[in-house]
Amino acid sequence: MELRQLEAFVKVVELQSFSKAAKSLFLTQPTISSHIVSLEKELNVRLVERTTKTVKTTSAGEKLYEYAKEILEIKEDLYQEFGAKSQADEAIVIAGSTIPSQYILPELISAFKKQNKKIYFSINHGDSQYVIDEILKHKVDIGFVGVKDENSKLNFIPFYEDKLVIITPNENHYKVLLEKANTLENLLKEPIILRENGSGTLKSAERFLESKKIEGSKLNVVARINDQEIIKRSVSKGMGISIMSKKSAQDFAEEGKILMYEPIGEAIYRRLYIVFEKRKRFSRLEKSFIEFCSSFYNNIEK
Structure with a gap:
């Protein structure tokens, strides 16, 4: 077993492609294939399942990948320890x-x-x-x-500790709402734009709403958008309100494109x-x- 075979195998696993691995290592695809076949013969196991479109790592391949990564990382440690120029890019x-x-x-x-x-x-x-x-x-x-x-x-x-805020269009209607009592409850009756599933912001917002006994199903959700900049622009154009990171909303608020509301005594942190x-x-x-x-x-x- 040689280091270059392990390097080829690691690249195939990470890129899920023989051709991409070959390009990354400046080798030919047949050379990459030969390295993988040699490993499989030496270990007497199938490491990857090949199809015309995909490369899938077997359970044995996953185990070898863990060991191979450790071996290659030890190699890099040796280069650094003895002051030699690493073969890996910084x-x-x-x-x-x-x-x-x-x-x-x-x-x-x-x-x-x-x-x-x-x-x-x-x-x-x-x-x-x-x-x-x-x-x-x-x-x-x-x-x-x-x-x-x-x-x-x-x-x-x-x-980092991120603070979530409620942003609204910079319109008189919302300026009045922000000055009223029960501001949070009134705001959450407005059309609202939320992030899509998988977003940490969405999960933090949902936890906050649950703590206030506000059911997400009762919100007037007009859109789900996974891009913060698009959400800010949509709010600035009057589509509705949204809950987002204060750090991401700061620029639009300072430019007067949106209004930003931080619940007093009810801060949303994550x-x-x-x-x-x-x-x-x-x-x-x-x-x-x-x-x-x-x-x-x-x-x-x-």
């Missing part, structure tokens, strides 16, 4: 849900790169469930999400988390990035 592969990727990560990455100028990032974006799935599929190493999963394979580190696999072996650079992110914001209760 890259960190991450994924973020909407709020972290659009409003938090640009700030974090910019600050981190001032200390590590040669590093570059590969960033994927989706909702919280997408990020968690990508971690479990070994497609990304570090995730940033707005919801904590109970999966025993994952570690969640809180790094934590944002760094997520990764418990068994994951990180390079020194990845460890440094996680430590940097976890301590960058000091306004979170540890």
Whole structure:
């Protein structure tokens, strides 16, 4: 068994494609296939199921993938320990849900790169469930999400406390509502735009509504949109109200495009988390990035 065979196998699993793995490693597809076949013969197991359109990892392949990742990561540790130039690019592969990727990560990455100028990032974006799935599929190493999963394979580190607010069109009707008693109850009778399922913001909003004994089925939901910017624009055009991160709504509120309401004594908070696999072996650079992110914001209760 050789390292280059394990490298080929890991790329096939992560990219779910022989051709993409070949392109990534600057090899031919027959060479990649030969490496996988050699591993299967040596271990006397089927590692991947091949079809004309997909590549699916077998249970044995999943086990080998875990070992192969650890072996390759140990190799990188050795390069770093002895000051040799690593054969791997100085890259960190991450994924973020909407709020972290659009409003938090640009700030974090910019600050981190001032200390590590040669590093570059590969960033994927989706909702919280997408990020968690990508971690479990070994497609990304570090995730940033707005919801904590109970999966025993994952570690969640809180790094930011996000405040949710209610935003409304900047119209006289809503200015009057915001000045009335029972503001929250009156606002929630208005047409409302919610996030789609899988969103951490939606789950936090639902928990808040439940705490106020407000049934989601009784809300006048006029749209479900999974893009914060589209929601803000829709609210600014008078479609209805919405519940979203204060950090994401701040710019439109400051520009006078929307009104922002923070329930007095009824603040809606949620934590944002760094997520990764418990068994994951990180390079020194990845460890440094996680430590940097976890301590960058000091306004979170540890």
